Amino acid sequence: MAGLEDLYREIILDHYRNPRNRGELEVPPATMAEGFNPLCGDEVRVYLQVADGIITEVGIGGQGCSISQSSASMMSTAVVGKSIDETRSVLRKFKEMMSIHEHGLEGDHLSPDENQPGRSGLGDLEALRGVVKFPVRIKCATLGWNTLEQALTEPGDG
């Protein structure tokens, strides 16, 4: 059975206490998307400024629990400066990590996979791996990311 320390890693609490890239960007030129967790009412807004296929600036708005807020904050630091393609690749890897739970649904072993730091190339984001042991919180962790995905498809200036 998983403990709180699996969920609330120090780096997660740090991003919760001190959210990075908090704030709004002007739309346009930035694009914006809004995400929503119908279970708990959490909301995230993701602003993206793209230039020459590179994400030059990210803004995060909204409110929610520590997991949704810190995950969005960590996401923002992970994608700033990356190309759209690189961003999509991180996005895919992150969602893969979070989808482990699908195999964990069968019974007692909610999370058969143990942490494998470094294996995924996700860096700090690996800290969120523990969330898969708390399936209900996966939607918190992916909220910012799904919203990012939406924002990427919004027509923008970049």
Add this chain to the structure above:
Amino acid sequence: MAGLEDLYREIILDHYRNPRNRGELEVPPATMAEGFNPLCGDEVRVYLQVADGIITEVGIGGQGCSISQSSASMMSTAVVGKSIDETRSVLRKFKEMMSIHEHGLEGDHLSPDENQPGRSGLGDLEALRGVVKFPVRIKCATLGWNTLEQALTEPGDG
């Protein structure tokens, strides 16, 4: 637990084999009502000829199981020659006998009442008392009677 002999009394089988008052009466002057058991598809038609407040003739049509057919047949012999008031009284007594099952629903004792021949003043109709031990068949036994009740309320010449 009740046995077949509780249900299929000799007099019931006799009425099933040789239904009394089988046939149609002309409407008007007679009145007619049609009854229906949605469970098994049984149908009964009851024709009534009333003169001076007395039922002078009854006709029974339709088709169905031994219980519905014999009960309708026995009903016809019980009410021919009776006044409307007397008929209503028999009707009420019969339905009372049949409603015993309501108290029998609670558990094992589907029919707490044992036969009490003669007590009800229903005569031959007492033979149908055993039906209450087979709750599903109560609707068979009352089909003809409910149809009679309907026929009594039809506007007629009587």
Add this chain to the structure above:
Amino acid sequence: MNTKTATPGSLDVTSVKADFPLLQREVHGKSIVYLDSGATSQKPQSVLDAMDRYYSEINANVHRGAYYIAERATAAVESARAALAEFLGAPSSEEIVFTKNATEAINLVAHSWGRTNLTEGDVVLLTMLEHHANIVPWQQLAAERGVEIRWIPVDDEGCLELTNLDDLLNGARLLAVTAASNVTGALPPIRRLTDAAHAVDATVLVDASQWVPHQPSDITAWGADFVAVTGHKMLGPTGIGALWGRQELLSAMPPFLGGGSMIQNVTVDGFTPADVPTRFEAGTQPISEIVGWHASIDYLNQLGMETIAAHEQHLTAYALRTLVDRFGDDLTIHGPPSVENRGGTLSLAYRDIHPHDLSQVLDQHGVCVRAGHHCAKPLMKVLGVSATARASLYLYNDESDVDALADALAAAGEFFKF
């Protein structure tokens, strides 16, 4: 069996708790402290046994078979219907329609009564306390038919604000109101509301999902026209609920779901519906669930609803006192501050810890509370929050559960202290 205790005794919670297998369990190495009965209640062994017995001894489809076990199954369903009618204080068991939950019961009214009786411009009056189950079906109808929806507001204590009731009722054809809020614990004055509604010929639907498990019910005294209830919140199984409706209303309503059993006749040209309640019970019913529900009603009757209500009131008072004493202004309890006009549903906000995080830490201490909007988003908006952590008390809870909640809250405060 079914004998209600005349005077409320005191509840022997230790022995009650022992009747519930799940409450004997541990989570995360701690004894489970179940404080989410507002979402669903736990089940006593007698309910599980009744269903097992049903399946092992008399399982058969009902109202269709002439063989012995089918008769027994049919009798079991009808006997449960009678027990529920008596438990609710309904005049007749023929006014009880089984549904899969309270949500279906309300949808039945919206579809069958609503679409027959309401047209463009008609007013449906709801309250800001309602659960989505008593909002969305009316919004669906409103979108489809141009029906107007009005709202009875709530005051600062999360109770209905009734000063403008007569204005709000002006032109209303239906008042749909909860008998107990699943967020603030508020208990609206149902009789007063039905009287006011009937004075303008409005029909009244009471969502009694959060009332019936906790208080003695006398729906005849409420004077309502429809009452929706759900089995799983009152010690019964999932998958079963019921609608009670006044005979004359039900009899005038067209069927909702179509299928087996609900017909008198079917031909290629059309169908004739059966009488009520069968008219509204299409297809194979949740038979074992009806049997299990009956067992839960027997269980509640045996303890006595007066006794249960008294116990919950006492425990709620203890909880309010304890929480205020220990956490003061750090803790907000949404809803009425005193036990006179509330049930044991406590919606909490603790410092700025998000309810989701709060309930996660509580879970580590074995304490189960619900975090979220509790399917009452319009109310959450009025309360100025997007979510709360909700602890809801029931007959099997005692002071030690409240203490465990308080201890776990304190631990969460420590964990998120920064």
Add this chain to the structure above:
Amino acid sequence: MNTKTATPGSLDVTSVKADFPLLQREVHGKSIVYLDSGATSQKPQSVLDAMDRYYSEINANVHRGAYYIAERATAAVESARAALAEFLGAPSSEEIVFTKNATEAINLVAHSWGRTNLTEGDVVLLTMLEHHANIVPWQQLAAERGVEIRWIPVDDEGCLELTNLDDLLNGARLLAVTAASNVTGALPPIRRLTDAAHAVDATVLVDASQWVPHQPSDITAWGADFVAVTGHKMLGPTGIGALWGRQELLSAMPPFLGGGSMIQNVTVDGFTPADVPTRFEAGTQPISEIVGWHASIDYLNQLGMETIAAHEQHLTAYALRTLVDRFGDDLTIHGPPSVENRGGTLSLAYRDIHPHDLSQVLDQHGVCVRAGHHCAKPLMKVLGVSATARASLYLYNDESDVDALADALAAAGEFFKF
């Protein structure tokens, strides 16, 4: 777990029977001979155990709670959804909507898809084999919207008569057809029907209530658009069924029942529905029933549906042979005379003994058969009867059950000899 046996072995019915508590019972002093699985099946102990375990260990409302047992309950529901999708051969578990029975599943399509897509003059094509569950919802829609209903006729053997199929499909927007008749046992050629319907752009709903319990299912190969199934006929509990629908159809459909869980957001001005399948799952779901259904699917998978189908075919052949041998012209068996194109549903007429009386005498011998119109009145009319006595075979039946049926029929013949 969930591993389907590759090649059909032979079924060890003695050990299968031992798994079913009810089949160990006696009625009227005789061992029970249960031949009414067409109405509802009996349940193996593993299904009862799964539900008891659910209630004793993880009972909590799902999709709402962050605490451990709520997570476990949620996982159990989603894992059952995946198991059902796999069992049916559905492309994705997100296309599975839980309902209370097959009847609700069909009504969901009629209300949500039907009322969105069908208007006056549109044609719904049904078959004369349909159960009321697949007739009445369309008649309700027809009466409300002026939709036209057409019928595929049946031939003398109780099978669909398809010579005029193209004419009948002309202008049809929907074909709703059973995969297996609950009266004659006939198995309509689903793939042929869906191809013909799709050629004229008609949508196809398959009522698979009587197929899925008995045959390996591959609904993708059927090419259908909607499939309705019910748990209690396939060893699962009462109170649970499901609709499968193609993702693009479900995604375009408005909600049916409104309430908790099925929303994205609710304000006083209206609601935004959730994605599928949640959009169609309003209110507290039949959670323990979903868990029990999963256990029944595991049980069937363990034996292997190929094996079960082979056993039933063998047993049906034995039954046809035995009954014809022993009763000759005294007994009519409605439906296909050979086992190639039929399931183990035997609708009987024995001399002029009314089916109700027949089943009553059979009951005295412990033999449970259904007497009545089997919720298929239009078909009964074509067969020229108002009722039949129906014996339906399942995996736990064997030749001794068929022999008991034959013996009891002979006894009934004696009893009503006059």
